[in-house]
Amino acid sequence: MTIDIALDQEAALFFGTPVIMLRPEGAADVNAGLARQILERAGREPGVARSNAGGWQSRPDLLNWGGPEVAAYRGWLERAVRAAQRLPARRAGVEEFRLSFTAQAWANVSRAGHYNEVHTHPGNHWAVVYYVTAPAPDPARPLSGRLELRDPRPAAPFAAAPGFSFGAAMTLPAEAGLMVLFPAWLEHSVHPFFAAGERISIAANVAITDYAVGAQPRPGDQRA
Template structure:
């Protein structure tokens, strides 16, 4: 597998330690151009498949898990960037060998969501995923007005898989407001692309 490390500058990755599993974020370079293209592609897909798929979405529209197969320049660019980001987050460093990137090919499930006012996605997990991610194409004005709503809530992944000896497990969760450069969950007419790498 050819290296994609040139697509992601590791110095730009921000890591928050909400749980034992890290929460990492990065801004896509030239996001405005990519988002414009993705919004057109997602809107066209939504018009072609009005019913979409029902999974974690409460209202709104969700595509099938085939975003990574759409074959559009913008969707391919985002998928390539997401894989490069996962590679950087998975790379290990040792004194003996330096930085070692994983050499396997990622198996990917990716889809698009469009939520308008009053829509949301239920708290859910991605079992079997090594990394899960979300990318906002349009945050519906949240970046200018936080009262629009649309916070993204993260649940401790460890709480989704209780040890066999634990008779009862309560799911811990925290709400994080992403920095201004990373838009939060889309509250109104906001196409987004969700990724599960595993």
């Protein structure tokens, strides 16, 4: 299935890369509890190092931490995954689909100068970022803490047509309460963060284990 968009009768956009952006209701109260829980863990557990340059990253067991805030996050994560997997069903002209997936999530705490190197999430289908806190960046550093998604077409910048942004990266600002889902194979990074306080986020890997367009869910399907 290709995600393409008809612009008019003579033009369409091919090779679309879906990016889902959600802003759940009631996020402010949930985020306050998540921030307390994450900072408490960061104060007593050593962090792990993966793509992060500086900062603290938890083990990928956040979905097992418990508590109402984590339960709310789990629901938002499922909503984002379903929004992405609904696209092929709608392309086929139906709304029903069967979906099961597994997920792992971890917390990130960044302070001044911390960033994430360019990376992908191999072995997964979707990568998800959720912002718990996002202090206003220094106006002199407009890229501070922004998520960068790289154009996945390697030859795109070789001969970019006038007026088109082929090959250009897309950057998204960190906003508390924003969830961003994109293909796990898409190269991405986080620009160095420069602001007072902590930039707290939750990242997740999602692997689809069962999916069928036009099928009803099976009893007991596991969603996360």
